[in-house]
Amino acid sequence: MSIQTYLQLVEDVNARGRFKPEWDSLFAHTTPAWFCRSKFGLFIHWGAFTVPEAFNEWYPRHMYRKGSPEYEHFRANFGDLKTYGYKDLLARFTAPRFNAAEWLDLFVQSGAQYITPVAEHHDGFQMYASELSEWNCAKKGPCRDVLGELKEEAEKRGIVFCTSSHRAEHYWFLNGGRAFDSDVNDPANDAFYGPAVFSADLNDDVQPKNMYAVSIDSPRMREHCENWLARTCELVEKYRPRMIYFDWWICSPPFKPYLKKFAAYYYNRAEEWGIEVAIDYKLNSFAYGTALFDLERGQTSGIHRLPWQSDTATAKNSWCYTKNNEWKRASDVVCDLVDIVSKNGNLMLNVGPRADGSICPEEQEILRGIGGWLRRNGEAIYGATPWKQCGEGPTKIPEGQFTDTDRSPYTPQDLRFTCKGGCVYVFVMSAQNTRSICVHAMRRQGAEAENETLLRASVLGKPSVGVAMRRAEEGLVLELSEPLTDTMPVCIKIEID
Secondary structure: OOHHHHHHHHHHHHHHOOOOOOHHHHOOOOOOHHHHHHOEEEEEOOOHHHOOOOOOOOHHHHOOOOOOHHHHHHHHHOOOOOOOOHHHHHHHOOOOOOOHHHHHHHHHHHOOOEEEEEEEOOOOOEOOOOOOOOOEOOOOOOOOOHHHHHHHHHHHOOOEEOEEEOHHHHHOOOHHHHOOOOHHHOHHHHHHHOOOOOOOOOOOOOOOOOOOOOOOOOOOHHHHHHHHHHHHHHHHHHHOOOEEEEOHHHHOHHHHHHHHHHHHHHHHHHHHHOOOOEEEEOOOOOOOOOOEEEEEOOEOOOOOOOOEEEEEEOEOOOOOOOOOOOEOOHHHHHHHHHHHHOOOEEEEEEEOOOOOOOOOHHHHHHHHHHHHHHHHHHHHOOOOEEEEEEEEOOOOOOEEOOOOOOOOOOOOOOEEEEEEOOEEEEEEOOOEEEEEEEEHHHOOOOOHHHOOOEEEEEEOOOOOOOEEEEEOOOOEEEEEEEEEEOOOOEEEEEEEO
């Protein structure tokens, strides 16, 4: 199918479907039940940008910013950018150790309920079999349909398959190559490097200064938006993902009408196919309530009315594998997961495989550590909802993006709550030789009818630890038969009549 064929398909589907490309109509869409149950998923950033094993997934942009460390690194390790550029790394991206079944076996061990491999990052290389460009992994690099293989193995194991598109940012991502004699300027490479729209005031910045000062009449913008819509439509038609994640630049003004068209088409297609789907967005790209709000590397300070998602990575400094990744601990991720679930959110944790297709031992250890904790405590996470309040304690969680490494350590007084099926789950976020816990949120109320009848309490995963309960003016006091000392949150299950 061609770009024009896909664009016409979008129009045809929307003409016959109940969802129309208007916010009022899209507001009728509801968050999928599978998403609300799942709570924990995995993101996968993998592509030719992993070949250098250096810096981060923005290596392709910065290698074309003359004088940058990436520029010098590329010239020293690969060649002269006039003739040998990013396109040539694809010959090194053959992924001989990529095994989708092995990946999914590991993901099952992590306890993840859905996966979101990146279908196309800012670099413009499609990690799936595409009819719209020759620059895809079925024809170059691995010469395999990576997305298709991951979908097949995920569905064998009952894991929900999703995907992401970062195509929007490709409009300017490689524009540094326009400033000097590089292969970006060769018309023969236009189908891969794309518009790479250049202006002198944006080349020296990590992100262009004027990145939002564009309109549909900006150079090649209409062409880019139509290409974006057709490629995203192709993803839906070929792979039927249950969620599409978009990176932030879709919030630029020219994309608005195309976003509405895509959302209506995707929601209508899902109804035709009898599946539940979601669109994951950042910032103000969608009207609130018409899609699923996402906070990159961040959390909220309280309970959100609608389900939402946080996406973060196993590494603090990169979304892809590098030799210098600063790894998080499994306990850090679990604390984030508990806090997010207590606030009506899901956590999507990124994994960055090596260029050869293997997943490094450090990430495997993190994933298995999370999975071990979820096997003991999963009943308080999967399918759980927020309680009357998300938690209590002295440690404050800053709200907003890029705050995942800017937090104080939790204390034994920091608690988080979830509930499900007549039970309240109390998470002690830092059990440091803890034997007595006071839940202030469950203090004795003035009227007896306002107090729940507490039946029994137990520590998940620790059947030998007894829990005695007594209600006091200051709160519900939980006395344990032996002290708890754990590197990860400990969950106490309180059964209520």
